[in-house]
Each structure stands twice: as C-alpha cells, then as structure tokens.
Amino acid sequence: MARSITYREALNEALTQEMERDESVIVMGEDNAGGAGAPGEDDAWGGVLGVTKGLYHRFPGRVLDTPISESAFIGAAIGAATAGMRPVAELMFVDFMGVCFDQIYNQAAKFRYMFGGKAVTPVVIRTMYGAGLRAAAQHSQCLYPLFTHIPGLKVVLPATPYDAKGLLTQAIRDNDPVMFFEHKALYDLAGPVPEESYALPFGEANVVREGGDVTIVTLGRMVHTSLEAAERLAADGVQCEVIDLRTTSPLDEDTVLESAEATGRVVVVDEAHPRCSMATDISALVAQKAFGALQAPVEMVTAPHTPVPFSGRLEDLYIPDAQRIVNAVKTVTGWTR
Amino acid sequence: MDAVTDERIVPVAMPKWGLSMQAGKITGWVVAEGDEVTVGDELADIETDKIAGTLEAAQAGTVRRIVARVGEDVPVSGTIALIAPAEVSDDALDAAVAKARAVIDAGVPDQAAGKPAVETADVGGRKIRYAGVGQDGEVVLLVHGYGGDRNSWLFLQEPLAARHRVYALDLPGHGTSSKDVGDGSVGVLADAVLGVLDAIGAERAHLVGHSLGGAVAVAAAAADPRRIGSLTLIAPSGFGPAINAGYLRGFADAQTRRELKPVVGQLFADESLVTRQVVDDLLAYKRLDGVEAALHTLVDTLLDGDEQRTDSAAAAAAIGGAVPVTVVWGSSDRVIPAAQAESVAGAARHLLDGAGHMPHMERPSEVQAAIEETIARAGA
Numbered sequence A: 001m002a003r004s005i006t007y008r009e010a011l012n013e014a015l016t017q018e019m020e021r022d023e024s025v026i027v028m029g030e031d032n033a034g035g036a037g038a039p040g041e042d043d044a045w046g047g048v049l050g051v052t053k054g055l056y057h058r059f060p061g062r063v064l065d066t067p068i069s070e071s072a073f074i075g076a077a078i079g080a081a082t083a084g085m086r087p088v089a090e091l092m093f094v095d096f097m098g099v100c101f102d103q104i105y106n107q108a109a110k111f112r113y114m115f116g117g118k119a120v121t122p123v124v125i126r127t128m129y130g131a132g133l134r135a136a137a138q139h140s141q142c143l144y145p146l147f148t149h150i151p152g153l154k155v156v157l158p159a160t161p162y163d164a165k166g167l168l169t170q171a172i173r174d175n176d177p178v179m180f181f182e183h184k185a186l187y188d189l190a191g192p193v194p195e196e197s198y199a200l201p202f203g204e205a206n207v208v209r210e211g212g213d214v215t216i217v218t219l220g221r222m223v224h225t226s227l228e229a230a231e232r233l234a235a236d237g238v239q240c241e242v243i244d245l246r247t248t249s250p251l252d253e254d255t256v257l258e259s260a261e262a263t264g265r266v267v268v269v270d271e272a273h274p275r276c277s278m279a280t281d282i283s284a285l286v287a288q289k290a291f292g293a294l295q296a297p298v299e300m301v302t303a304p305h306t307p308v309p310f311s312g313r314l315e316d317l318y319i320p321d322a323q324r325i326v327n328a329v330k331t332v333t334g335w336t337r
Numbered sequence B: 001m002d003a004v005t006d007e008r009i010v011p012v013a014m015p016k017w018g019l020s021m022q023a024g025k026i027t028g029w030v031v032a033e034g035d036e037v038t039v040g041d042e043l044a045d046i047e048t049d050k051i052a053g054t055l056e057a058a059q060a061g062t063v064r065r066i067v068a069r070v071g072e073d074v075p076v077s078g079t080i081a082l083i084a085p086a087e088v089s090d091d092a093l094d095a096a097v098a099k100a101r102a103v104i105d106a107g108v109p110d111q112a113a114g115k116p117a118v119e120t121a122d123v124g125g126r127k128i129r130y131a132g133v134g135q136d137g138e139v140v141l142l143v144h145g146y147g148g149d150r151n152s153w154l155f156l157q158e159p160l161a162a163r164h165r166v167y168a169l170d171l172p173g174h175g176t177s178s179k180d181v182g183d184g185s186v187g188v189l190a191d192a193v194l195g196v197l198d199a200i201g202a203e204r205a206h207l208v209g210h211s212l213g214g215a216v217a218v219a220a221a222a223a224d225p226r227r228i229g230s231l232t233l234i235a236p237s238g239f240g241p242a243i244n245a246g247y248l249r250g251f252a253d254a255q256t257r258r259e260l261k262p263v264v265g266q267l268f269a270d271e272s273l274v275t276r277q278v279v280d281d282l283l284a285y286k287r288l289d290g291v292e293a294a295l296h297t298l299v300d301t302l303l304d305g306d307e308q309r310t311d312s313a314a315a316a317a318a319i320g321g322a323v324p325v326t327v328v329w330g331s332s333d334r335v336i337p338a339a340q341a342e343s344v345a346g347a348a349r350h351l352l353d354g355a356g357h358m359p360h361m362e363r364p365s366e367v368q369a370a371i372e373e374t375i376a377r378a379g380a
Helices: A007-021 A070-082 A094-114 A144-148 A161-173 A222-235 A253-263 A278-289 A312-318 A322-333 B090-105 B186-200 B212-223 B245-253 B257-265 B276-286 B291-302 B313-320 B338-343 B364-378
Strands: A004-006 A025-029 A063-065 A086-093 A124-129 A154-156 A178-183 A190-192 A206-209 A214-218 A240-244 A247-249 A266-270 A299-302 B010-013 B023-029 B042-047 B052-056 B061-066 B073-075 B079-083 B118-123 B126-133 B139-143 B165-169 B205-210 B228-234 B325-330 B348-352
Touching: A004 A007, A004 A161, A007 A025, A007 A161, A025 A070, A070 A086, A070 A094, A086 A094, A094 A124, A094 A144, A124 A161, A144 A154, A144 A178, A144 A247, A144 A278, A154 A161, A161 A178, A161 A190, A206 A222, A214 A222, A214 A253, A214 A322, A222 A240, A222 A266, A222 A322, A240 A253, A253 A278, A266 A278, A266 A322, A278 A299, A299 A322, B042 B079, B061 B090, B073 B090, B079 B090, B118 B186, B126 B186, B139 B186, B139 B212, B165 B186, B186 B205, B186 B212, B205 B212, B205 B364, B212 B228, B212 B313, B228 B313, B228 B364, B245 B257, B245 B291, B257 B276, B276 B291, B313 B325, B325 B338, B325 B364, B338 B348, B348 B364
Parallel strands: A025 A063, A025 A086, A086 A124, A124 A178, A154 A178, A214 A240, A214 A266, A266 A299, B139 B165, B139 B205, B205 B228, B228 B325, B325 B348
Antiparallel strands: A004 A190, A154 A247, A206 A240, B010 B079, B023 B042, B023 B073, B042 B052, B061 B079, B118 B126, B126 B165
8 A cells, every 4th residue: 555646536546446347337517527727528637626537538428527507417416326327426616505405405315215215316426625725705615514414415524545535435335425525625635545446434433643632523624734733732742632533424423432531621623614513513422422521621623603715814814723723722631620 | 993883883773664664763762771681672662654563682782872762753774772892982982873863863765765666476367466675595485364464574574685585475365466365265375375486486485474374385385395495384374273263253344443453452462562553554455345255255264163174284294394394383372372383293393472473573583583594494
C-alpha cells in the first residue's frame, strides 16, 4: 500500500473499478464529460474539478453529460436506481440541493419504507461542500446536517484518499440512497491507497489519533485541522484522541461514547453552522449517554451562524482553525466547577 | 589518530524495520549513559509510522553517550548512541556526538532514493509480488504465515541482507498478490514460492517459513529438493493436530477493529505490541476484494474440525536428511503449541522462552542468529 495518490484520483479509481466490475454502474451530471475549460466531449475534462476524468471514453454510453437541471437529472438517477441501475449522479455543489431536494428527501429516502422493503434505490449522489475556495455564500456551504436529518439517506464524508476510495466503493455497492460529500479543499490531498478494490463499511468511525486526555470528534476536512491542533497540544503534554466520524448516517455512537468515557472531556469540531449540526448532535449524544463520565461541558468548534463570507479575510476567520480547537481543548482541560 | 574516527567507539544506529522505513522516533531510552550492556539487551523503544518495537544491543560494552533525544525523528542508520570502553576520552566521544548530531539535525532525507523495487512474478496466472534486498551471497526467501505478508519480516529482512540476498514474497491471497487461492491447498501456495525462485533465477535458496509459511516452505522443498539449501521453520503448521482454530476463524471473520484486535493479540506474548496501526493495516488488507473469501478457503483447508489437516512431518524428515533444518518456537505460543517442535525430526531446535507465535517480530535478533547458523551449516 505504498503507492500515494490524491483524493481526486482515489475517487476516480473507485468509479473506474466499480464501472468495470458492474455494468449497471453509470455516471451522470453536469460537465461529467466536458467540464470547465473543455471545448466539448472530445476533450473530456471530466467534471469541474476533474474527478470523472477519463471515464467518458473508457465507458462509452455510461457517462451521461446532463443539462443544467438538477431536478431533472437527480430525479432521473433516482428513477434509474429503482429500475435496476446503480447511478452515480453528481450534484456539482451541495448548495444546489434546493432545486432537486424533493427527489432526494421525499422520494428516494422513502421508497424502501413506503413499499414495505420491496423497493431498493441504489443511487449515489456525489457532491462538493465546504469553504476555502473563495467561492462565496452560494458555493461553500456544509449542508450535510440537513441530509443527516432525513431517515432513509446514508450520509458519507471521507477525509482521506484511502477513505474516499473505500467509502465510494461501498456507496456504489450499497442498496440505499447515499449522499457522498467531497470537500473541495481535499481533492489534492495525497495519501496511501491500495490499487485493488475495497469497501469500507458505513457506520464505523476512524480513530485517527489515540490519546487519553481529550476526545476530539470531527469529520471531513476538519479531521486534518483537528490533527494539526492535536499535534500542537501534544507538545504541551495534552494527548488528544481524534475521531473521524466518516459517516453521519449511520453514526458510530459506540466509538464516540467509548472514547468520551475514557477521557471525560469532549470537543466537537464541525465546519457546518452551529445550530442543528453534527456538533450539537454529538454533544447531545455525549451529554445523554456519557454524562457520568464527563469532567467538563462539551465544547463545540464550528463556523458562525452566518453565510460564508465573500471577503477572503472573513472567510479565513469563518472556517474553524487549529488555534480555535487548541483553545477549546484548553477550556475543557482547565474547566473547574 | 583522528579522534572522531576512534575505532573503539561503536555507534548504535537507528535500525531499518521494513523496506519503507525512512526514520524512527525514540519513545524512550531503556539504558542510560554509563550502563553496561550485553548482546540482546534492550536499548530503546522506537516507533515508526508503522510499528513500535524495542532495539536490542548488537554489541556488548558501555553506553558512553546517548545522542538522540526522546521524541526526535532520526533517519535510518543515523547514530543514536555510542558504546565505547572507558579508555576512550570524553573529547573523542564529544567529537563523535557532534558528528552524529549533524546527521540527525540535517533531517530525514527525501524518500525516493534507494527504495527496493517490488517485483511481480506470474505464477499459474496469479500475480505474485516479492521484494529483495542485499547485493551478494546466498538467496534467502522469507515465507510469511496465514494473514501475513512480506512486511511481516520487517525486523529481519534488512539485517539478513548484510550477508545474503534476501527476498520476501506475498503468498496468494495475501498482501498485494492475487487474491485467488484456488483450492487453498498448501501446494498452491508452494507453487508461488517456487515461481518466485524461478523469477529470481535462484538455483539454490534457503527457505524461512513462519506458521502456515512453514508448511508451505516444507512443501516447496519437497517438490524441488535439490534447489533448497536449508530450511528454517518458525512456529510452523503441519507438525501436530493441535492448533488454535478460534484464532484462524476469528481472523477470517473479524469485520471491525473492535473484533480484530483481541484476535490479533493472541499472536503475541505481549499484547501491547498490537498497536492501532498494526490492526488498521490488517483491517485494510482484510477489506480488499477477495481477501475474505481467500481466508475462509484457507481456513477450510487448514482445519479438519478444530485440528490441523495438513501434515508436514514426513516431508520435513525427508528434507532433514539432505539439508540443515532448524525449528524456532516461542514457549508462550498461543496459536500452535511449542511442544510440536519435537515433531520436526532431526532439526536443530530453538525454544525462545516467553515469546509468542511471532518470534521473528518479538525476538528478531535470536531468530536472525538461528537463520544465519542454519545457512552456515549448509555450507557453500
């Protein structure tokens, strides 16, 4: 597993290998073939940030470049899934969910339940999220809490190239609708990834760093920011355990609670807005089920309850950084009654 | 004489545990300046990005200077301490420390250079991956056990390569080799061993096999006896009915870190050797497509009920008549009982007191000595 590839390449490899393995896997979305700067299909740029590069020519007829109408092609993908295909649809930015949300939350998420378990909807909706690219308020949001709220959807947020490939493979093989969140700022992150196919199970958090003093529960891009903070804190003698949730639905409560019980101090780091978020969800979980073990109130490090600013300097302040996490950890270690 | 190169000063170097290791971090010194050490004494606890281990003294003497600090990254082969007799002056030692510090302070060199290439042999339609180190000497081929891979030899491959050309392979169903194990028989796995010897172009090779790899080495030797220089078997399967069937099945069945960790713990006498990284690496392997099926196929052919199905004793006895055979076993082995060493007829036996099923990881210097001695007995 010595080979190192980027998050973008890992996603592309998962798509390629699953399309080779199963001919019912198709890819559809805006610019999946062409993409920014490409004159047309011949150029096959492969999506605005190049994730589907090469698939159009490699799998003729199975990469569908759709019109700019999310309600149409997300609905088509969900319909195709109910009819036996395994579509991977690309909702370019999750900020565009508004125009196709009915198909997702009121249709795909409900089919298995409303048809008494007889209907399966093996659709994957890949989507970009997160701030940091100076893309302003309508292209930078972290809307995964909205999807996590809906029963019947699985919600996945890989933080590393290894997880990106394994979780996308699992998402494609899964028989339920999966919302697959890719952070724009992670596409160039490189890391070790096996050449062979593998599927990572949903609902299994990853303990990315072990430590006995404070538990940091986080996800997505914030895993890396949390690790940076943990590294700094270790220099001061504070050992943090960092848990990457990997999937918010299903949620691995056991790993969070076991760690919280061992450390008694919990900080949740979430790039989303603070209200009704994974930060509040995990805080409530710990408060309810590990109350007796807590030595300090749970701290939350999140973005503020505002739109993502256009100003670069404000955007940098908006995104939680390592210093804020360090401060939160010091708050829980220094807390006294 | 140049004080810096006083030949009575013996540097203790950062070891290279595994082909990908570039640097190690000292997590604790077991010895202090002024301590007397003998060969095999524990010097320091060292952590790499893959594994944590303990460095043992390769030479006796007095630890006069500790060069590397706890928590600091030291490049492989960088000097971390100095052993020297009392007659060596402090000035000479300080000069040697300064030189060693310069290497550590220069930082870890870029990867890339000097990495051994992983080769691929096509054996009966299966891709078999192997990697070799060492320039001259006899060919040694290291054969891992059930669920392992060529990296299981991380503490041994480089040290053995000082005098030999040392190869390690991934058996079918393991590591980065093809995951198809056919009927899962020892014969299929032995074919991979012989196929790698063909690919290397080795006319004669010394085989070292651990656990299932021991039975595989015996089968490969029996299939082509003239090619085998010697056999070193480490806690081999195939020498008695008793085996920890729960371990084999538990390893094949485990789906999560939580399930896998206690299973893997049974391999070692000291379960603290099973770090998070060890479990994560095994889990990543187990999740590759085809691995679960391969492991279950192997379990079905290895076990007859809760006992071992394969019997290597007769074949090993026949080989033992022609070439040196050595068996190494840990007295605290919880997977295959050490008493089965008695069933390896005519073999030199090394019982390592207190070691578990992984002596090549738990007590590498003693296992290395046993391998060297076996190769030496074979003669040129």
